[in-house]
Amino acid sequence: xxxxxxxxxxxxxxxxxxxxxxxxAIMLVLVFFDxxxxxxxxARYTFRNFALFLEPSTLEAFGNSFLFATTATLVSAVLGxxxxxxxxxxxxxxxxxxxxxxxxxxxxxxxxxTEALGNIMERHNIFTDLLGIPGGFNLRGTGLAVLIGLVIxxxxxxxxPIYTALEKIDPSLEEAALDLGVTEMRKFWKVVFPLSIxxxxxxxxxxxxxCLSGFAIPEILGNGNIMLIGNIIxxxxxNMSYNLGSLLAITILFFIFGSLMIVNKVDKEGGTLI
Amino acid sequence: xxxxIIELRDVYKQFDDDLIVNGINLQIYENxxxxxxxxxxxxxxxxxxxxxxxxxxxxxxxxxxxxxxxxLPPYARPINTVFQRYALFPHLNVFENVAFGLKNRxxxxxxxxxxxxxMEKEILKEKEAGGEINPKxxxxxxxxxxxxxxxxxxxxxxDMVKLTGLEKRKIxxxxxxxxxxxxxxxxIVNRPQILLLDEPLAALDLKLRQNMQYELKEMxxxxxxxxxxxTHDQEEAMTMSDRIVVMKDGVIQQLGTPKDIYNEPVxxxxxxxxxESNIIPGTYLGKKVAFLGAEFDCLDYPFAxxxxxxxxIRPEDFDVIxxxxxxxxxxxxxxxxxxxxxxLLVDIQGHExxxxxxxxxxxxxxxxxxxxxxxxxxxxxxxxx
Numbered sequence: 001x002x003x004x005x006x007x008x009x010x011x012x013x014x015x016x017x018x019x020x021x022x023x024x025a026i027m028l029v030l031v032f033f034d035x036x037x038x039x040x041x042x043a044r045y046t047f048r049n050f051a052l053f054l055e056p057s058t059l060e061a062f063g064n065s066f067l068f069a070t071t072a073t074l075v076s077a078v079l080g081x082x083x084x085x086x087x088x089x090x091x092x093x094x095x096x097x098x099x100x101x102x103x104x105x106x107x108x109x110x111x112x113x114t115e116a117l118g119n120i121m122e123r124h125n126i127f128t129d130l131l132g133i134p135g136g137f138n139l140r141g142t143g144l145a146v147l148i149g150l151v152i153x154x155x156x157x158x159x160x161p162i163y164t165a166l167e168k169i170d171p172s173l174e175e176a177a178l179d180l181g182v183t184e185m186r187k188f189w190k191v192v193f194p195l196s197i198x199x200x201x202x203x204x205x206x207x208x209x210x211c212l213s214g215f216a217i218p219e220i221l222g223n224g225n226i227m228l229i230g231n232i233i234x235x236x237x238x239n240m241s242y243n244l245g246s247l248l249a250i251t252i253l254f255f256i257f258g259s260l261m262i263v264n265k266v267d268k269e270g271g272t273l274i
Numbered sequence: 275x276x277x278x279i280i281e282l283r284d285v286y287k288q289f290d291d292d293l294i295v296n297g298i299n300l301q302i303y304e305n306x307x308x309x310x311x312x313x314x315x316x317x318x319x320x321x322x323x324x325x326x327x328x329x330x331x332x333x334x335x336x337x338x339x340x341x342x343x344x345x346l347p348p349y350a351r352p353i354n355t356v357f358q359r360y361a362l363f364p365h366l367n368v369f370e371n372v373a374f375g376l377k378n379r380x381x382x383x384x385x386x387x388x389x390x391x392x393m394e395k396e397i398l399k400e401k402e403a404g405g406e407i408n409p410k411x412x413x414x415x416x417x418x419x420x421x422x423x424x425x426x427x428x429x430x431x432x433d434m435v436k437l438t439g440l441e442k443r444k445i446x447x448x449x450x451x452x453x454x455x456x457x458x459x460x461x462i463v464n465r466p467q468i469l470l471l472d473e474p475l476a477a478l479d480l481k482l483r484q485n486m487q488y489e490l491k492e493m494x495x496x497x498x499x500x501x502x503x504x505t506h507d508q509e510e511a512m513t514m515s516d517r518i519v520v521m522k523d524g525v526i527q528q529l530g531t532p533k534d535i536y537n538e539p540v541x542x543x544x545x546x547x548x549x550e551s552n553i554i555p556g557t558y559l560g561k562k563v564a565f566l567g568a569e570f571d572c573l574d575y576p577f578a579x580x581x582x583x584x585x586x587i588r589p590e591d592f593d594v595i596x597x598x599x600x601x602x603x604x605x606x607x608x609x610x611x612x613x614x615x616x617x618l619l620v621d622i623q624g625h626e627x628x629x630x631x632x633x634x635x636x637x638x639x640x641x642x643x644x645x646x647x648x649x650x651x652x653x654x655x656x657x658x659x
Contacts, residue, residue, distance in 0.1 A: 179355045
């Protein structure tokens with residue numbers, strides 16, 4: 001029985017090797033060559049990519065990525081916590097419906113959603129057309145537009161783990177805190193928040209990682225003005241400069257694995273990941 | 275005259291359409307160990323939670339120290355609670371758990387709690403001993419002193435529950451019995467006037483539970499705190515309580531000392547819930563009672579002559595006598611050796627009686643029984659029970 005079930009996983013293993021592990025291995029090799037595409041006939045062993053890596057434009061993109069990812073994560077954490085806490089506290093019977101509402105936008109295509117958001121951010125957008133009011137200002141193409149896009153897109157990833165963590169807190173702990181003489185505010189900071197911190201950390205990483213490596217949102221909402229590392233990787237591969245692209249991608253992977261290890265450590269049972 | 279510390283006046287509590295507490299009147303005295311006893315769903319926990327401030331009564335008043343406390347939040351009451359599943363904070367260690375109640379209080383509260391004047395004196399003394407001339411007490415000094423005092427109080431509380439040396443432990447590294455003790459220490463460190471305990475021993479095994487019963491009683495005596503204890507275990511209630519409140523369906527059935535409740539249950543419900551008993555229908559004849567075709571002497575009861583009554587006889591109150599001399603005779607239908615005594619089931623005119631005796635009887639043997647007048651307890655007959 002067990003063996004048969006295990007056999008069912010073989011296609012997935014094949015998939016995993018073919019589309020994840022093999023490409024990573026190839027990228028690891030490509031890092032040390034200077035070639036166009038993946039033609040190994042003229043391959044030359046070199047460290048030139050590492051020099052490119054240290055170019056100001058690349059470093060700036062890295063800096064931008066971290067700046068935007070960090071800011072978006074912090075903003076999402078604050079907003080996400082407030083939302084999750086409100087849902088947790090609400091007397092609404094079927095909280096699952098509220099949570100579904102938050103996830104609902106994720107069921108439509110991200111590119112379309114982002115494009116629509118970009119339209120709203122323009123001076124003349126669908127609302128000014130429909131309502132016949134003069135346009136105010138153009139947000140599209142600015143850093144703020146990218147930040148808003150990142151937060152709107154990834155906020156659900158923050159809300160869900162925080163909500164799950166809050167829901168797991170034994171209600172008698174809150175009663176115990178009140179019983180021991182603390183006020184509602186202190187109860188929150190001394191009991192509820194520390195016990196939900198796992199969910200916050202999980203949520204932060206779930207938001208931070210896609211913000212760090214993504215390229216579609218800065219591309220669409222930033223009008224190409226804002227260069228994140230994801231954009232550089234995308235351009236490198238598009239320009240057949242696989243070597244630099246590989247190096248940058250591997251670097252990002254390094255951060256991703258690091259973050260996942262943090263999640264593993266904080267949340268051993270995986271309780272806050274849905 | 276004992277001082278009343280808590281008074282419940284005509285208290286009702288309703289959840290949706292369920293009337294959980296149905297008009298309770300109760301006075302709880304200072305320094306007493308009072309137990310709310312009843313099966314699950316009888317409203318005892320809800321009553322406790324209303325005293326603790328976790329639920330508000332729909333009607334009636336909860337008076338503590340002469341003031342109406344109905345709407346006061348839990349933190350404003352001179353009360354601490356030991357919760358059923360302990361409710362210890364998993365993110366704090368044992369010391370931090372116990373210190374929680376004091377650490378999170380405001381300056382004024384702590385200055386009063388530890389007596390500011392005395393602390394100032396102590397600080398001055400220490401400073402003089404350290405060779406300072408014209409020492410002054412700064413706020414910083416007081417803060418330090420308060421922290422010292424909190425640590426002292428926590429260690430003392432941990433000592434009281436015999437957990438010295440475990441203060442750095444994480445909660446999940448403690449056994450159920452130890453967690454129970456942490457919960458106790460966390461409550462008593464705040465020196466509450468009233469301690470509420472919601473079935474605190476329910477999760478412990480029998481031996482540990484019995485030990486804790488004695489310790490709790492001992493602690494209550496030493497601390498001079500009013501304990502309000504909730505349990506469904508009648509033996510637990512008997513062992514520890516000064517007074518017991520037997521509850522059913524949100525109504526108090528009987529309030530009295532363990533002895534009263536056991537010896538003079540007011541109705542069938544109390545008689546069967548507290549200990550084992552034999553209940554037979556009879557007729558009151560004025561200092562005499564007739565049942566099973568014979569007349570027995572009994573004490574004086576405020577019943578009318580010829581009024582039907584329920585007769586209660588505890589299994590251990592039967593005396594075994596010669597078959598010929600006995601008014602009550604029956605056949606032994608079962609005999610179980612219980613260690614100290616034998617538990618017999620005796621069939622008397624079709625009624626089954628439980629009889630505890632040291633004598634040995636075989637199944638099928640005839641047996642003669644006698645009951646002393648003061649062992650016969652009469653109760654008013656209640657219609658639907």
